[in-house]
Amino acid sequence: MQPLSPEQIRVERDSWGKLMCRLPDGQSVAITAQHLFPISDPAHWVSLRGPQGKELACLESLQFLDPASRALVEQELASLEFFPVIERVRSVSSLSEPCEWTVVTDRGETRFVLKSEDDVRRLGPHQAVIVDAHGIRYLVPDARKLDARSRQYVEWYL
Amino acid sequence: MADTDRNPEIWENLPAEHRAALESRLEPGEKLFAAFVTDLDQRLRYRAETVVLTNRRVLGIPSQNSPRESMPIDSWEYPLAQAFRIGEHGGLGMLELLGGEGRLGIWRFTGNRTHDANRLVSRFRMLDPRGAGHVETVLSVCPRCGGVLSPEGECAGCATALQPPASKSLIRLMRFARHRAGSILAGFILLMASIGAGLVPPYLVGPLTEEVLLPLKEGQSIPAGLPATYLSLLLVTALLAWLLGWARNFVLGKVSEQISADLRNESYSHLQKLSLEFFGGQRTGDLISRISSDTDRICQFLSTDALEFFADAVMIALTAVILFSINAWLAAVTLVPLLPVAWLVQKVRARVRHGYARGMTAWSDMVSVLADTIPGIRVVKAFAQEQREIERFRRSNTHVLDLNNRVNRWWAFFRATVPFFTECGVLIVYGMGIWLVLHQELKVGVIFQFLLYIGMFYVRFESMSRITAAAQRAAASAHRIFDILDRVPSVPEPVRPIQPGTVRGEIELRDVRFRYGKREVIHGINLKVQPGEMVGLVGPSGAGKSTLVNLVCRFYDVGEGAILVDGVDIRSFPVEAYRRNIGIVLQEPFLFFGTIAENIAYGRPEASHAEIVAAARAAFAHDFILRLPDGYDSLVGERGQALSGGERQRISIARALLTDPRILILDEATSSVDTETEREIQAALNTLVQGRTTLAIAHRLSTLRKANRLVVIESGKIVETGTHEELFHRDGTYARLVHAQMEMSQQIGIG
Ligand SMILES: Nc1ncnc2c1ncn2[C@@H]1O[C@H](COP(=O)(O)OP(=O)(O)OP(=O)(O)O)[C@@H](O)[C@H]1O
Ligand SMILES: [Mg+2]
Numbered sequence: 001m002q003p004l005s006p007e008q009i010r011v012e013r014d015s016w017g018k019l020m021c022r023l024p025d026g027q028s029v030a031i032t033a034q035h036l037f038p039i040s041d042p043a044h045w046v047s048l049r050g051p052q053g054k055e056l057a058c059l060e061s062l063q064f065l066d067p068a069s070r071a072l073v074e075q076e077l078a079s080l081e082f083f084p085v086i087e088r089v090r091s092v093s094s095l096s097e098p099c100e101w102t103v104v105t106d107r108g109e110t111r112f113v114l115k116s117e118d119d120v121r122r123l124g125p126h127q128a129v130i131v132d133a134h135g136i137r138y139l140v141p142d143a144r145k146l147d148a149r150s151r152q153y154v155e156w157y158l
Numbered sequence: 159m160a161d162t163d164r165n166p167e168i169w170e171n172l173p174a175e176h177r178a179a180l181e182s183r184l185e186p187g188e189k190l191f192a193a194f195v196t197d198l199d200q201r202l203r204y205r206a207e208t209v210v211l212t213n214r215r216v217l218g219i220p221s222q223n224s225p226r227e228s229m230p231i232d233s234w235e236y237p238l239a240q241a242f243r244i245g246e247h248g249g250l251g252m253l254e255l256l257g258g259e260g261r262l263g264i265w266r267f268t269g270n271r272t273h274d275a276n277r278l279v280s281r282f283r284m285l286d287p288r289g290a291g292h293v294e295t296v297l298s299v300c301p302r303c304g305g306v307l308s309p310e311g312e313c314a315g316c317a318t319a320l321q322p323p324a325s326k327s328l329i330r331l332m333r334f335a336r337h338r339a340g341s342i343l344a345g346f347i348l349l350m351a352s353i354g355a356g357l358v359p360p361y362l363v364g365p366l367t368e369e370v371l372l373p374l375k376e377g378q379s380i381p382a383g384l385p386a387t388y389l390s391l392l393l394v395t396a397l398l399a400w401l402l403g404w405a406r407n408f409v410l411g412k413v414s415e416q417i418s419a420d421l422r423n424e425s426y427s428h429l430q431k432l433s434l435e436f437f438g439g440q441r442t443g444d445l446i447s448r449i450s451s452d453t454d455r456i457c458q459f460l461s462t463d464a465l466e467f468f469a470d471a472v473m474i475a476l477t478a479v480i481l482f483s484i485n486a487w488l489a490a491v492t493l494v495p496l497l498p499v500a501w502l503v504q505k506v507r508a509r510v511r512h513g514y515a516r517g518m519t520a521w522s523d524m525v526s527v528l529a530d531t532i533p534g535i536r537v538v539k540a541f542a543q544e545q546r547e548i549e550r551f552r553r554s555n556t557h558v559l560d561l562n563n564r565v566n567r568w569w570a571f572f573r574a575t576v577p578f579f580t581e582c583g584v585l586i587v588y589g590m591g592i593w594l595v596l597h598q599e600l601k602v603g604v605i606f607q608f609l610l611y612i613g614m615f616y617v618r619f620e621s622m623s624r625i626t627a628a629a630q631r632a633a634a635s636a637h638r639i640f641d642i643l644d645r646v647p648s649v650p651e652p653v654r655p656i657q658p659g660t661v662r663g664e665i666e667l668r669d670v671r672f673r674y675g676k677r678e679v680i681h682g683i684n685l686k687v688q689p690g691e692m693v694g695l696v697g698p699s700g701a702g703k704s705t706l707v708n709l710v711c712r713f714y715d716v717g718e719g720a721i722l723v724d725g726v727d728i729r730s731f732p733v734e735a736y737r738r739n740i741g742i743v744l745q746e747p748f749l750f751f752g753t754i755a756e757n758i759a760y761g762r763p764e765a766s767h768a769e770i771v772a773a774a775r776a777a778f779a780h781d782f783i784l785r786l787p788d789g790y791d792s793l794v795g796e797r798g799q800a801l802s803g804g805e806r807q808r809i810s811i812a813r814a815l816l817t818d819p820r821i822l823i824l825d826e827a828t829s830s831v832d833t834e835t836e837r838e839i840q841a842a843l844n845t846l847v848q849g850r851t852t853l854a855i856a857h858r859l860s861t862l863r864k865a866n867r868l869v870v871i872e873s874g875k876i877v878e879t880g881t882h883e884e885l886f887h888r889d890g891t892y893a894r895l896v897h898a899q900m901e902m903s904q905q906i907g908i909g
Contacts, residue, residue, distance in 0.1 A: 015260025052873055079266075082202055082250045095508045108204030110197070112270075116641070117515060134269025136249035156512065 004057040006064035011072045019076050021056060031056060033076045046073065085139045089150035105138065120157040128158060168193045176208045176219045183231050189213040192281035194274050196267040207265055211282055216255055218263050234262050242279045251275055327636035328629065334417050345410035352402035353472050358395040360610035362388055367603035411461045418457030425449055425642050433649040434713045443526030448642060451521065452635035459632035463625045470622040477615045484604060492587050492612055495579040496619065503623050506572050511630035513565030518634055520561050524554040569627060576623050580616035587612055649715050655732045661724050661739045663689040663820040663851035665710065669719035672709060679705050681874040692852040694862030696895065697871035703855045704745055707823045710853065711740055741819030745826045747810035754783055755790040757809055761817040769816060776846065777812035778838040804835060815846055822847060824854040859896055868892065
């Protein structure tokens, strides 16, 4: 099947909450949306996939979709992606793992368990991703921008 | 409201404002049945929402923006609310309430609440058995560590309950000491004796000064034999201390080597028992470094530092006793500087341990770079990326250096500070001593005695604090090893095993489902294979064929459903005894370092040369093996680098042949050989499959012509079964695959 061009894509949400796409032949299929580069370039490159994971379209940018479809796709992407950004570390239960972190993120305050120091992955000298015991990832975009106390906690692992 | 039945267990767990909101909405006679409090709202912010099951309906209480806001509670009566569905994606959970016409509600939560969500669903199922059809169970295999999940979705290996901290790891090493109790006791006695012998000479200094040196200085006469007596006593104790020290070092050194060897053996054999899932999530270099470097650190610690630490502690205690017995007051004053040191040790310890732990992790990273690039050296060279790999190694090496430097900062300060305080202590003794001698309260000999003992005391104390670092380093290492040892194998041995013996080879897959982490790749497969039947598995790449045979081999355990061999669930066989019945030719043939003969006989090391040759002949490997300079004794390098892909494959076929298995599994056994060789191997396989149950995977469909039945798998499901003829005429997936291949070969024919 030919990949769809952005103008051909009409996305709707059905009563089951599924994202549906109307194909040029009038047929309507369930689709999923997925970022190609969820971490390195979340603003571009989205793949829309139909039944059995067949790609219907791969868009460098969503801006050529009609506004309603675009909103739905963006909503779908947002509902799949959960990558809280740590803004402040309130406390860490102990100096040795496993320890419980209480943090303020861009999505509110939460607590999580850090199981081992291997779960703090350095991305750069001041950037890190912390993976909690459930596999949820928290981003520390730049440790230098945190307040002194939070910074101490994070740098302990960098 | 008064007559509603509030189950306090449910009621208490609700957030206060939700409780209030709910209170106003419950009708008389309505009973709370279950509740689930999320930790995320619809927009994935950390805010609680609540789902409540009552005997009449499902209620949804949304998160509140401000406390005063009146809350619009959603309510779905039962015939309308039909089923719950749970899903998970990237640690993020989703609970959906489904009705007949569509989705009614959706709630989001993190992994912390998966357990609660599952409980709500199972409560709902109890409430309404008809609604159970839509309920999907969640993960069966832990996405993080590959452990098995309990029905509630909890993983034994990843349980968020806090584990014993790193500092306890050293104490946990005691378990390994138990086997060596005899030697340890002997070493301990020697240790005490040698310490005792070491304490005698300073004691003799007192009388030597008072009875020999001072009288001589004053010109008094002394008994003639006295100096000789003292000197020979000193010599004897020195000799004794020397002999005892020698014996002690030997005995204890040996024990610690043994313990660390035990540790290595145990962690390695535990590693071997862990399933493939574990290895999927680990870097080779890290595992190697844990088993080699970390155990070595522990050995070093046990053989030198721990001993010394212990000797120091005993020595310090004894010296303290002696000091106090000489002059309690003076002793008390000289011990004052030890307080800040003890405090310092306490402060520095955690930092130093952490520093060493980070150092070991960085070290593992560095080893991982090696373990990555050395086997992959061909790729590196092929793409001319030597410089980049050098850079990568340099970076991780710099990281090691940085981290060690950071420990060093603390350490340097600490090491310099301790002697400073002990110097202060000596100063105090001199000062106090001068004062006391001046006032005739102390003899000079006692001062000398005291200074010698206190010197000893401080030396010991210093070395004890130095050992802090070594202990912390070893603790960090021990923690990394227990990290492996604590892991529960996800292909567990049955509690009451059934011995399979030699099976007949009937295989039945019953509604088998399997997930890698969160992704389900096998969606309910049913298949029955008769003993001796050959079944070909075909289907597009990534369909799940290899996964399916991996399940039959029990490299992984099924998530749901069961695999039965001879009518018995394979999970009730001991893993090893079961695998003895299976011969496997893997998609990526792997040869171990060793000779070709050893590699062929890997599954049956006791096989005779005649059998090895027969197997090689049957696998059409005999001829090329003899072209190698040393024939069957040729060494194949690591991973069989010296052989071509097809040659390696034929060796692994011979390997499978030799074990004479009842069940034969061929995963692309002939994928990397030319057509000519394939035909030869085909002939070999044809004789091989006689009387054995065979599951064969092949992309080249011609390979499967001899199969009794073909099973076409697409996206983890069986889409067609039948013979080649039947499927060919059915115009389905199989026919499509065949046509595609025929087209290809025609193109080649023309071109
Ligand atoms: N260890 C693993 N961890 C996670 N996913 C895996 C793992 N092994 C395989 N998969 C995924 O499972 C799916 C099925 O893989 P499988 O190896 O069974 O395919 P296959 O049918 O054998 O394909 P091929 O014909 O290419 O060998 C693939 O999508 C693959 O990406
Ligand atoms: Mg495969």
